[in-house]
Amino acid sequence: MNRIWLQRILVVGVWVTAIVAWQVYQRTNDLGTIETAQRFVDAVDSVWWGPLAYVAAYLLRPLLLFPASLMTVAAGLLFGPVLGVLLVVLAANASAMVAYLVGRALANTPQPDREGDDERAGLIRRWGDRMRERSFETVFLMRLLFLPYDLVNYVSGALRIRWTAFLLATVLGTIPGTISFVLLGASLERLDEGLDGVNPWTVVASVAIFLVSILIARLARSRDEHTTPTPETHPWHDTTPPAPTEPSSSDRAPVA
Numbered sequence: 043m044n045r046i047w048l049q050r051i052l053v054v055g056v057w058v059t060a061i062v063a064w065q066v067y068q069r070t071n072d073l074g075t076i077e078t079a080q081r082f083v084d085a086v087d088s089v090w091w092g093p094l095a096y097v098a099a100y101l102l103r104p105l106l107l108f109p110a111s112l113m114t115v116a117a118g119l120l121f122g123p124v125l126g127v128l129l130v131v132l133a134a135n136a137s138a139m140v141a142y143l144v145g146r147a148l149a150n151t152p153q154p155d156r157e158g159d160d161e162r163a164g165l166i167r168r169w170g171d172r173m174r175e176r177s178f179e180t181v182f183l184m185r186l187l188f189l190p191y192d193l194v195n196y197v198s199g200a201l202r203i204r205w206t207a208f209l210l211a212t213v214l215g216t217i218p219g220t221i222s223f224v225l226l227g228a229s230l231e232r233l234d235e236g237l238d239g240v241n242p243w244t245v246v247a248s249v250a251i252f253l254v255s256i257l258i259a260r261l262a263r264s265r266d267e268h269t270t271p272t273p274e275t276h277p278w279h280d281t282t283p284p285a286p287t288e289p290s291s292s293d294r295a296p297v298a
Contacts, residue, residue: 053147057105064106079112080233083120092120093129100133104141110134110191111223118227126224131213134220138195138212145199170201177207185215222251 068078082099086092100113114134117126173180181203184194198208227233 050148053144057144060102060105061107064108075109075112076234078108079116083116083233087120093125096120096129097133097136100130100137101140104137104192104195105144107192110137112233114220114223115227115230116233118224119230119233120227123225123228126228127220130220130224131217134191134216135209135213138191139205139209141192141195142199142205142208145196146202147199149200149202173198173201174203177203178211181208181211182215185212186218188219191216218251218254222249225251 068074073081086095089095096117102108103110103113114130117130117133120126121129177198181194181198195212
């Protein structure tokens with residue numbers, strides 16, 4: 043067994059153990075997702091080490107498959123809109139890199155198309171190639187469209203796209219959603235009380251930011267679809283030169 047497979051087995055073993063332990067903890071204490079988040083808020087509220095605990099919890103979150111949106115709302119409730127946004131920008135992007143690295147550690151090295159691949163396998167491989175070719179644009183659009191946060195992280199790592207493009211696209215693409223959810227959290231009294239007592243103007247602002255980010259993503263996606271790629275940059279362009287053909291009898295030089 044080579045080193046790569048030992049690494050994968052170790053990563054999967056630690057990951058599965060963490061998920062099982064987390065599920066046992068929640069069931070033993072009869073806690074749902076929101077109740078767990080509220081218990082965390084109660085534990086770190088008004089203590090000097092609260093921001094550090096929040097960042098640490100956000101780093102562990104992708105391994106436990108805990109919702110990123112709920113943690114972001116909790117930042118607004120705990121730290122207010124300004125510090126909450128700053129902490130989420132730091133913690134969310136760091137946690138995205140954690141999931142990215144896990145996906146990268148578990149994935150195979152990308153392989154070129156092989157003869158005999160079925161249509162679906164070839165399509166998936168070409169889609170992965172396209173995502174690697176246009177890493178920033180693809181990840182940026184997925185962030186603006188609010189696709190599942192951890193799914194994007196793990197898939198990006200598994201496809202081994204450039205980490206610099208992934209991180210930059212994540213930082214910029216999640217800003218609208220971060221502001222929206224932190225503002226919502228800052229207007230709440232408790233997570234487990236729903237929207238009771240929430241400031242309606244905060245909800246309006248949050249929804250407006252959410253819709254604007256989706257509109258921008260739609261416009262960018264539409265523009266991308268109508269852009270005609272050049273043969274050199276199109277990931278599906280066949281650059282193999284045509285095979286030489288025999289000249290027809292009419293093209294042959296006359297024999298004296």
